[in-house]
Amino acid sequence: MLDTSEIKELYQEVILDHNRNPRNFGEIENYTHHARGHNPLCGDQLDLFLIIENDVIQEVKFKGSGCAISKASASIMTTILKGKTANEAKKIFDEFHKIITVNSDNSNENINIGKLAVFAGVREFPARVKCASLAWHTLLNALENSSNNVTTE
Amino acid sequence: MLSPQQIKEIRNDFPILKTKIYGKPFVYLDNAATTQKPKCVIDEVSNFYANYNSNIHRGVHFLSQRATAKYEEARGIVQKFINAKSFEEVIFTRGATESINLIAATFGDMRVKEGDEVLISHLEHHANIVPWQILCSRKKAKLVVVPIDNNGDVKLEELVKLISDRTKIVSITHISNSLGTINPIKQIIDIVHKHNIPIIIDAAQSVQHLKIDVQELDCDFLVASGHKLYAPTGIGFMYAKKSLLDSMPPYQTGGDMILSVAFTKTIFNDLPYKFEAGTPDIAGAIGIGKAINYIQDIGLDEIYEYEKHLLEYATESLKKIKQLKIVGTAKEKASVISFILNSIHPHDIGTMLDMEGVAVRTGHHCSEPIMRRFSIDATTRASFAFYNTEEEIDVLNKALYKVLKLFA
Numbered sequence: 001m002l003d004t005s006e007i008k009e010l011y012q013e014v015i016l017d018h019n020r021n022p023r024n025f026g027e028i029e030n031y032t033h034h035a036r037g038h039n040p041l042c043g044d045q046l047d048l049f050l051i052i053e054n055d056v057i058q059e060v061k062f063k064g065s066g067c068a069i070s071k072a073s074a075s076i077m078t079t080i081l082k083g084k085t086a087n088e089a090k091k092i093f094d095e096f097h098k099i100i101t102v103n104s105d106n107s108n109e110n111i112n113i114g115k116l117a118v119f120a121g122v123r124e125f126p127a128r129v130k131c132a133s134l135a136w137h138t139l140l141n142a143l144e145n146s147s148n149n150v151t152t153e
Numbered sequence: 154m155l156s157p158q159q160i161k162e163i164r165n166d167f168p169i170l171k172t173k174i175y176g177k178p179f180v181y182l183d184n185a186a187t188t189q190k191p192k193c194v195i196d197e198v199s200n201f202y203a204n205y206n207s208n209i210h211r212g213v214h215f216l217s218q219r220a221t222a223k224y225e226e227a228r229g230i231v232q233k234f235i236n237a238k239s240f241e242e243v244i245f246t247r248g249a250t251e252s253i254n255l256i257a258a259t260f261g262d263m264r265v266k267e268g269d270e271v272l273i274s275h276l277e278h279h280a281n282i283v284p285w286q287i288l289c290s291r292k293k294a295k296l297v298v299v300p301i302d303n304n305g306d307v308k309l310e311e312l313v314k315l316i317s318d319r320t321k322i323v324s325i326t327h328i329s330n331s332l333g334t335i336n337p338i339k340q341i342i343d344i345v346h347k348h349n350i351p352i353i354i355d356a357a358q359s360v361q362h363l364k365i366d367v368q369e370l371d372c373d374f375l376v377a378s379g380h381k382l383y384a385p386t387g388i389g390f391m392y393a394k395k396s397l398l399d400s401m402p403p404y405q406t407g408g409d410m411i412l413s414v415a416f417t418k419t420i421f422n423d424l425p426y427k428f429e430a431g432t433p434d435i436a437g438a439i440g441i442g443k444a445i446n447y448i449q450d451i452g453l454d455e456i457y458e459y460e461k462h463l464l465e466y467a468t469e470s471l472k473k474i475k476q477l478k479i480v481g482t483a484k485e486k487a488s489v490i491s492f493i494l495n496s497i498h499p500h501d502i503g504t505m506l507d508m509e510g511v512a513v514r515t516g517h518h519c520s521e522p523i524m525r526r527f528s529i530d531a532t533t534r535a536s537f538a539f540y541n542t543e544e545e546i547d548v549l550n551k552a553l554y555k556v557l558k559l560f561a
Contacts, residue, residue, distance in 0.1 A: 010504065011501075011505075011559060016559070016560070019560075041516060042498070042499070042500045042515070042516055042530070042531060043516065043517055043521075043524065043530030043531045044498075044530075045530075065498075065530060066498060067498035067499075067500040067501045068497075068498060068501045068560070069500075069501070125504060127504075128500070128504065131500065
């Protein structure tokens with residue numbers, strides 16, 4: 001039933017669209033930062049490539065396979081990271097994490113999470129929080145330039 | 154075959170089947186992960202705690218003797234269920250996983266030396282891979298894997314080729330948890346025994362579907378979990394031939410598995426207690442006894458026949474969805490169907506089916522090597538028990554069309 005309200009809340013049109021047509025999908029050859037994320041429970045896997053110059057994210061791309069939630073989360077993440085400093089990116093993640101886990105809306109008005117609000121439905125599905133946060137955990141790892149694989153298990 | 158009226162009565166035995174999920178009837182199709190419990194099993198466990206909870210094998214008081222008698226009665230029920238020669242050959246464990254770990258740590262440790270090989274199949278659950286992998290790495294031995302074909306059948310001719318003087322143990326599943334393949338286990342045991350190699354049968358997915366006779370099979374070990382057999386979690390059993398058990402050192406040590414303890418020397422208890430250190434899951438054991446009685450009252454042949462019918466009905470129903478591909482098309486299958494649907498990720502399918510009240514398993518089903526064999530990350534798996542109905546399969550079918558529509 002497509003009008004089951006919770007499902008509609010989880011699979012927002014924006015999420016379905018990014019799942020069908022992920023943005024910034026692919027590799028960057030001359031990247032400065034890279035990390036691989038893995039969610040062993042579902043087998044989701046993604047590689048994140050970044051070019052960071054003067055502490056500012058100039059370019060970001062991802063590739064990999066995963067569910068609609070993890071793919072859309074990675075895709076939307078890449079669209080909002082360009083021009084942000086590493087520190088700003090971390091703050092956005094903190095806000096995003098609250099949205100997908102705590103029953104509260106964008107609490108810090110200083111941080112504009114924009115399109116990420118579509119993931120609010122995820123908090124009703126605890127098993128799917130890991131899917132939504134995989135790309136972000138991978139980002140944190142890449143920013144620390146750690147070569148370790150990150151897992152959301 | 155069990156009639157719709159009989160199934161209706163059986164469904165009444167399972168309180169959880171009346172549950173509503175998001176206001177919709179609960180359609181439980183995750184039976185290969187764990188089965189639901191009939192009221193008689195829940196009552197039996199509750200009765201133990203309410204009326205005769207006591208420790209076993211040591212108390213002289215009334216209730217301890219009653220608890221001991223019921224615990225040992227349950228062992229007798231398991232013994233008859235698998236037709237073991239003696240009660241001493243039935244060891245209660247936490248389940249199939251603990252049983253395999255026990256065998257690897259004791260029998261495996263004794264038998265496998267540097268340069269030796271342990272043989273498993275590509276169909277195994279992680280529980281029948283990792284304990285052997287660790288044993289092999291500790292002993293500088295080699296884990297050898299018998300391949301499967303594109304249908305999910307073990308290649309018997311490869312099994313024959315891979316057996317050598319170096320092969321010291323063969324451990325193989327009876328039924329694949331992720332594909333449903335029923336291995337020709339008697340044939341495999343005979344092949345392995347021709348070379349005088351002991352064989353372990355992982356029956357975690359088979360004792361609930363098929364009649365098992367360990368004497369007829371002549372397997373050396375057989376392991377299973379209670380919770381997949383309509384019994385509580387935390388209980389299972391290991392069967393082993395008495396001569397092997399006698400030759401093996403204990404797995405865990407402590408209370409109940411000893412005859413006498415002095416600070417200089419301990420004398421181990423007789424079988425089966427030598428392998429049951431500490432207070433066991435008494436309630437669980439009593440529960441498994443009751444669960445076996447329950448399914449035997451329905452009849453394992455009846456169950457097999459009805460579940461086979463459900464498998465055929467579900468296979469036909471899912472084949473009608475042209476975007477759906479069944480993974481695992483072995484000649485003989487248990488009531489398990491793994492499938493992929495277009496390129497829609499199984500987790501998205503699982504979440505959407507859940508919203509329709511349908512519980513399935515999604516992911517790699519603790520058998521990642523099989524997923525890699527078919528070049529996929531994950532599948533959606535529907536697995537059926539005798540309390541499932543054709544109507545429930547219809548609900549699954551309709552829900553899958555909704556998934557297709559959303560992700561079109």
